[in-house]
Amino acid sequence: MKIERAELSVIGPETKRYTWSHDLPEQFQSVTILRLFTDDGVEGIAGVWNAASYDYDRYTAECLRHLMPIVIGRDPREHTELMFDLRPRVWPLPPGAMALLDIALLDIAGKLANQPLYKLLGGTIDRIPSYASTPMYEDVAAYLDKIVEFLEQGFRAVKFHTWCIAEDDLALAHEARKRFPDVTFMLDAENNYRVDDALVVAKELHALGFEWFEAPLHDSDLEGYRKIVAGSDIPIVPSGNWVQDLSLFEECLRTGVWSRSRADICIMGGITPALEAMRASARAGMRCELMSWGYTLAQAANLHVMLAAGNCSYFEQSLPYDLFEYGSRTLIRTEVDGSVTAPSAPGLGVDVDWEAMAAKTVYSLTCDRTGVR
8 A cells, every 4th residue: 555645735714713812813723634645545634723813824734845755655554664754854843744644644544444543542432521612702791601502502611711811811710600600610821821820810710619720821931830830729731732742741740840731633743642642641640631622623633532541531622613613524512411422433533525625725735756736
């Protein structure tokens, strides 16, 4: 079996844009998709989520211009050898670019084995509780109205992306807890606080019974995170966007930087390193609250990893549904019991509407034996 052709596209389907902080412009969210075609007719697919200000991201896709030729003519079953040959040599490459290649190869492996990826990777569970992950809304009243909608849809837990202003975020936290005393809540500050503010918010959220406090500081502020972990009782979780190297990730586990870890298949460079990050967290006696924000292809990859590892508390359900389901006939939605179920088809298990994807393509590349164009 040989890979004959690779096709890459950036899809920008939005009709409405959102943000997650008062100082962040409304974001252009896209899905970058890789398709690997083999001479045996087996196709591997992968998708990663991107967000950027002012225009759709193209850098993840453009970096694959220099990697796709390496896989042409190669046997996709030689996953370890291929990923070794694809490793960056001179400059670091976006982990999302590496993730696309890793996931597409594993999608082929799952299809050849006639197994969904979570089973191929050793998972024994097929569902996990989920939480509604919000964008930023206008005011407290809007959040409270949305919580009512989420509960009607089956959610039992909600994570707030807020204004990332400590006093405003706490006002929301207090009102949400007062109105909904039995709902599980988390708060994500999108790396925006200073240490002193973060300690105040952490203590308040613990008193309000929040499940965790996410991204109070930039992930690179390891000492700041240690201070917050030591000075509060609520679980402290990083954003998971900036620690992209497994050796640094494991060092953070060893040195008490977080209460729970956080990662993502795009940020870690694929399913393979993300699964290892989760297993390293388990060895450290820590849950890894894997991200799953993004379009269906990215959601599915993260869901397979968390089911395979078994030490993640929740699936992060990106909302609103219709935006993130664009171009996918396979839907990953929270059910009436507050959980999501893994796709059951082989590999990633996602059935893609390629005609719909083509209609919203903003960038594309094709690679075969004749080169990249």
